[in-house]
Amino acid sequence: MTAADPVTTADLVELLAGPVVPAARGLLGCRLAAGGVTVRITEVEAYAGTAGDPASHAHRGRTPRNAVMFGPAGHAYVYFTYGMHWCVNVVTGLDGEASAVLLRAGEVVDGLDAARARRPAVRRDVDLARGPARLCAALGIDRSAYGLDLLGDGPVRLRPPLEPVAEAAIEAGPRVGVTGAHDVPWRFWISGDPTVSAYRRHVPRVRR
DNA sequence: CACAAGATGAAG
DNA sequence: TTCATCTTGTGC
Numbered sequence: 406m407t408a409a410d411p412v413t414t415a416d417l418v419e420l421l422a423g424p425v426v427p428a429a430r431g432l433l434g435c436r437l438a439a440g441g442v443t444v445r446i447t448e449v450e451a452y453a454g455t456a457g458d459p460a461s462h463a464h465r466g467r468t469p470r471n472a473v474m475f476g477p478a479g480h481a482y483v484y485f486t487y488g489m490h491w492c493v494n495v496v497t498g499l500d501g502e503a504s505a506v507l508l509r510a511g512e513v514v515d516g517l518d519a520a521r522a523r524r525p526a527v528r529r530d531v532d533l534a535r536g537p538a539r540l541c542a543a544l545g546i547d548r549s550a551y552g553l554d555l556l557g558d559g560p561v562r563l564r565p566p567l568e569p570v571a572e573a574a575i576e577a578g579p580r581v582g583v584t585g586a587h588d589v590p591w592r593f594w595i596s597g598d599p600t601v602s603a604y605r606r607h608v609p610r611v612r613r
Numbered sequence: 614c615a616c617a618a619g620a621t622g623a624a625g
Numbered sequence: 626t627t628c629a630t631c632t633t634g635t636g637c
Contacts (some may be wrong), residue, residue, distance in 0.1 A: 450620070452620075460620070461620090462620080462633095465634085465635095468633075468634070469633085470632080470633060470634085484620085484632090484633090485631075485632060485633090486619060486620070486621065486631090486632080487619065487621050487622080487629085487630070487631080487632095488619090488621095488629070488630030488631035488632075489621080489622085489629070489630055489631075490621050490622070492620065492621085494620090507620060509620085526623075536621070536622070537620070537621075538621050538622065539621090539622075542622095580620070581620070581621095582619085582620050582621075583620060605621085614636100614637085615635105615636090615637080616634105616635090616636085616637100617633105617634100617635095617636105618632105618633095618634100619631105619632095619633090621629105622628105622629095623627100623628095623629090624626100624627085624628085624629105625626085625627080625628100
């Protein structure tokens with residue numbers, strides 16, 4: 406057993422409390438359960454804290470919105486974006502270090518009916534949680550999940566993989582929708598998985 | 614207090 | 626390609 410493939414919840418806690426990139430890779434294959442739905446995480450993105458990552462919500466320091474990122478690892482950083490979407494991150498690193506991992510996509514492995522009920526427009530099951538906002542929608546995650554401890558017995562629970570994901574099955578590339586820092590390949594996904602979201606490079610929205 | 618931009622999704 | 630839609634942070 407290595408830190409890269411956690412098998413117990415305690416292992417996962419230890420992994421999340423370390424550097425953000427290994428934590429992100431280790432989150433692949435983990436299960437996230439909420440609202441009667443469980444997904445197996447297939448795609449993530451790492452965000453460093455204040456330490457030189459302009460794409461991180463915490464890079465300019467602590468604010469009311471990102472406060473939970475500065476707390477202990479394993480808690481949920483949920484934020485609202487584009488006027489209508491929720492996205493969820495797992496806080497990583499030591500207490501006081503504002504790094505986090507954005508959960509970008511997952512495969513629904515339990516509670517298919519509940520997931521479909523929340524996303525009636527979806528035709529194929531692989532699209533239920535294919536994308537960060539879609540994942541939150543499928544699980545019913547919103548502001549009420551902000552700051553929750555994901556490793557306890559709360560309403561939103563993160564658990565280790567049933568089977569470890571092989572290092573060779575992990576691909577890396579630039580983060581989606583990020584203005585700068587295209588040089589850092591901090592998006593990780595399970596190679597060939599159909600639930601991984603489509604890459605879309607960032608295009609600043611034009612004012613009109 | 615005003616405003617601009619944003620870690621997106623769904624439809625056309 | 627375009628729009629829907631609103632919070633957050635920053636500047637005046």
